[in-house]
Amino acid sequence: MKNSLMFITLALGLTACVDTTPPDQTLTPEPVNVTVMAVNDFHGGLEPSSFAGVQVPNADGTGTTGLTAGGIEAIGGELADVRKQNPNTVFVGGGDLIGASPVTSSLLRDEPTVIALSKLGLKASALGNHEFDQGLKELMRMQNGGCDSNAPDKACKFDPNYPGASFRWLGANVEYKAGGTNPFQPYYIENIGGAKIGFIGAVLKDTPTIVSPTGVADLNFLDEATSINKYVPILKAQKVDAILVLIHQGGEIKAGSAAKFDTVGCQDLIGDIVPIAQKIDPAVSAIISGHTHQGYNCLVPDPNGKPRIVIEGEVYGHLLQRLDLVVDKANHNVMQVKAQNVVINYASRKANGTLDSNMTALLATAKAKTDDVKNQFVTNLSVSQIKRAADRSSESALGDVIADAQLTATKAQGAQIAFMNPGGIRADLPDSTKIKPGNVVNFGDVFAVQPFGNTMVVMDLTGAQIKALLEQQTTGNNAGTNAKLLQVSAGFSYTLNLTAPEGARVSNLKLNGQALADTASYRVAMNSFLSTGGDNFTVFKQGTNVVQLPGLVDVDALVSYLKANGPSLTGTVQGRITVIK
Structure with a gap:
């Protein structure tokens, strides 16, 4: 076990780095270090599960199995550590935070997951297709709170006064068929350490083909890149210092490549996210992706041919995506971006006592309400x-x-x-x-x-x-x-x-x-x-x-x-x- 943990520690030291300093600086730079942590495809993963990306020895010596990773207790511990290192840390999501969830979350209509992520300080997330599993009205309840649910046997059983999410789900490419207005915020701006970081969110345009059609019958899902690019000048006009994309669409590392989740700057990404990334405005400094449940930290050319980070963190919170930015708040630009996938090692944190105690208490409440059925x-x-x-x-x-x-x-x-x-x-x-x-x-x-x-x-x-x-x-x-x-x-x-x-x-x-x-x-x-x-x-x-x-x-x-x-x-x-x- 010690050897495996040493490998993880070394792997986490590897980062992809992109220098984005523009040539036309006019003012003396005022750099601010900002850390962005992201989770994608969490799927109500309140408890840890097996992460096949890292194999550890079985206790009986018969072979290896996946590392026990993820879960809100270990995620909370990781976020606490990162925030101690850099108070200028923002936590965001890549979609599918809820839906297709295990019993502990699903039997309570995923309300424990929304509350947990809110308490962990999540600020914004792309919509995912699974957010629409129970229909638009129920998704709006998950966002805004209340108990008027299409599953009254599950709603408000975790908290009788379900408050809704303190974070915002973002959907720049979602609109009502009638009238063309957007039921969701297209972007979010975080003011942190004197810097302004803008996030534009989008969900895959093919969402209607992979969810129950009745749940999205009133909505159009538009081209991802076109919709994202629409909001870039709007954020620029508000003088943000960095623009990042949160998109629930992804890819995978092509067969035969040696690249893995911890490979720095892989060149072997394929799949639907690639042509989208190639069309997204060069002003976007990095793309946080999801949907395909893959772990990768790759570079894809932007429309000017310049390499840009596209990263995804597997599933269930086994990995958190970490971006370390140096932003220049005087000239409103990004000087540097580093990216890595961080293994959320539950087993290690449990052993050394660094799980999040507040999340342990929340999980215990959810389990007490569901264990008889489970x-x-x-x-x-x-x-x-x-x-x-x-x-x-x-x-x-x-x-x-x-x-x-x-x-x-x-x-x-x-x-x-x-x-x-x-x-x-x-x-x-x-x-x-x-x-x-x-x-x-x-x-x-x-x-x-x-x-x-x-x-x-x-x-x-x-x-x-x-x-x-x-x-x-x-x-x-x-x-x-x-x-x-x-x-x-x-x-x-x-x-x-x-x-x-x-x-x-x-x-x-x-x-x-x-x-x-x-x-x-x-x-x-x-x-x-x-x-x-x-x-x-x-x-x-x-x-x-x-x-x-x-x-x-x-x-x-x-x-x-x-x-x-x-x-x-x-x-x-x-x-x-x-x-x-």
Whole structure:
């Protein structure tokens, strides 16, 4: 363990540095050191979890496992240390602070997370797509407070007078369809140490394709770079000393690169954030990103070809993004930016007594209100863990289990095939930090896997429609690094040839060993999110003889299946999808 911690300490000393001093200074510089700390994709991660980016030895000496990282107690400890080093510290977010959350936060409508982040001094955050999971009205309640919720069984159960967020969610590219006004602040200015730091926030424009359409029906989501650039001159007119972007869109380090989360100034970033970053005004000094749950600290050319920092801090608060700026408040510019991803080492802080005691108390309150539900026994697995895929473009052991659970739960409606979206699988079963004696799985473990509360739907699709559906896994908005392989139930199989042209990649579709017929009708099951075309699987909207099952929640289907089958599950990938690369 000591060797691992030494590695972390050394890694945190590495920073990307960009000199941004302009050539046209006219006044004697008045430099101010400002530190910006950021969290992205927190997803209600009040408690620590396993961070695979750093491996540490198992206690029994059998191998290694991910470092226990994140959680509000360790984040609070880190922020306290940073603020002691530099009182000119501002804490911000990259979106998805709430939504897709574990039981301890989700059963309380994520109110403990909003309150915790507020108490930790968060000032502003980009909106994320998951902020819209429960609809616009509920998001505005999360921002402004009150108990008028579409989930009265959860709202105001943590605090009977839920106060709302003290920070502001920012959405420069979100507007009402009627009238074109923005329901959210587009930017935020922090006055600190005599300097003015401006933050412009945006969420990915494709948000309507990855959330329930009814929740955002009144909104338009505009081009990210164009919307951000609109507010740059407005901030300049207010004589800010630095402009930073908080954007809930990201990328990943390309396959084969040696770069990791702690690599300084990587040159190998790919994905949707890259063309956006290349269009964002050069006056923006750095871009804090999110959404893809990746850790990277990269450089992407701005419109003038000058390298600019684009950074993301993985997920669940395992990493905090840290920017150290030297700003010149006399000439209103940035002289230098350094960037690093900071490992939030819960295990180390617990050992040396530097967790945030206020956050420990808040977490204890949330746990006391949810542990009875969380600790309900479900099953004993025959293996210690059933894993999801490391990415969304692979079949996984857990994906196979969930699809089988959904097929079993909808047999009475005639289901023959079940499809599960990989993005809806949020954790391993259980998380590495939650493995228990006897391989016990409780409800909290299962809920962490499927926290959305989607209900089940059954419909008819033809064989040709099923093929077209599977082609959508790697085309359109799901092309390239955005590929999403639907997890499929037992008895169904097919081949996906990624070397073939778009539209001709899926073949050899079989159900119980028999080839699917294009004109034949098949009964298929999926969750309510997919049924409305979520994740760009629009073929589902062509289904006929649709049966909604509002009383059958996906997590309950998985619980029932695990109770019946848990001890016999092997935790291995079943090989239902043959992928040719």
